[in-house]
Amino acid sequence: MTGHTLGRADFDVIAGWVEPGHRVLDLGCGDGSLLKRLIETRGIQGWGIEIEDANVLAAIGNGVNVIQSNLENGLADFAEGAFDHVVLSRTLQTVRHTEGILREMLRVGREAVVSFPNFAYWKNLRAVLDGRMPVSEDLPYQWYDSPNVRFFTLLDFEALCAQMGLAIRERRVLDEKGNPVEAGDDRELNFLGSLAVYRLTRAR
């Protein structure tokens, strides 16, 4: 788990989706900067999960609640509905058990917030057409040192949500600079978006 020490564009979106007093669990919280921001600007109560020693230390230094644990082992320590929001920011692509983690997020949380780099972003596609794996603001790694183990697109993710019976409450798609992308249809959005942020619930 690498956490989100990179761009902060999705933080703005997530900040808009939480309410003061909400309990937020941030999976792969890195140095705790998202939670710190949500605590300071939105008055939430937060806990992060992080595996890397350096990030755990940094999060504690930031005054953020952090629990050192491996996401791949699930969220079994937490009760059903313990949180209002469970956030997975720029981390889903590093998790091997994709369905498992999504299901767990919506077991312990009322809502899941998921952001991830969109592999179908046109610059990524162009890189592949040029014969090289993409390296961008939202996919900043070389193929040989990338923590990412799953490569997927907006449309792939939405298909998985449908298959798992998860309801998409809101969707924000951002370009490399973090600005919202306007598009005529989903296919175009999939082509123009570098980072996607979703707000999910269990289907009613």
Place this chain on the structure above:
Amino acid sequence: MPGQSVGAVQSHCAHFSEPIELRSGGVLPAYDLVYETYGTLNAAKSNAILVCHALSGHHHVAGHYADQPDNIGWWDNIIGPGRPLDTDRYFIVGLNNLGGCHGSTGPSTPNPATGQPWGADFPMVAVSDWVEAQARLADRLGIDAWAAVIGGSLGGMQALRWSISFPERIRHALIIASAPRLSAQNIAFNDVARQAILTDPDFHGGHYYAHGVRPVRGLRLARMLGHITYLSDDQMGEKFGRELKNGSFSFDYDVEFQIESYLRYQGDKFAGHFDANTYLLMTKALDYFDPARLDGGDLKRTMARTRAGFLVVSFTTDWRFTPARSREIVAALVANGRNVSYAESSLNFGHDSFLMEDSHYHGVIDAYLRNIVL
């Protein structure tokens, strides 16, 4: 971790003439607590940290005595100017618990009713009794609320108990290599240790002082057994392996393997100075510790009474109190919406890791304590 030792220190003795009623039903009419302090209590009296000791610990937590330069406190590596328990910032208090054998009232100190050592007549003490006595020491020192209470193993249980018994008197609890209650296996190990002492012919039903003997053999066995549970299999393998003292088998029962030599040395060293009745009491306090018992075993309900912030730390090589035991505490706290951080260290020293120096482990404690607003 940079930083210095606190240097030369002195111990103090506080006498309490108010009786203390114990969890076991026993009463101590009066008692002494020996303690040490490091650093300076600030004007607001908001910078005090209580360090609670584990099974064999005491009040000499840090520094050395001017006339005994080699007698260094048992947790010296974490306390001092620039160290995680920074004496430039905090006022640190360590004491010997009731029932101890390092100067506080215990089985080896005189029973005022007879003038002889209490021995087996010393009442059983529970973790909650220690916390009560510690609260009275805090009153004596003018400390309304601790900035933090910290401890490893049985010491961590005292920090946990503080957060439940005196929620308004503890702002932060640092619970290291501990557990919310002992498992059957933990109790089993303790009972074998106790049986070693109780069946020693020199035990004399706990009144060995009058016979001029000490149950050294039993205490030595108890410590050897305990010591095995404090280390990790890997570390023991790395340190001793199957190495032989004399290079080849001697086909007798003398010390052959290096691990035997080490354990016997540890057993002898401990049995030479520690009081067997204190050892018995401490292991029973461990066995009885179960703050959720009155809530039908529901730790979540118990932890609802807490108000403190928490830092919980465990060690992956600790098989006595595994990380899973620490996570039980964390889960109960999160379920109550409490502020809690949890760090897991991969230090290789088993349960004893909590006494070791390590950049992640000590770094986490340092970062946590630096964030406390005094």
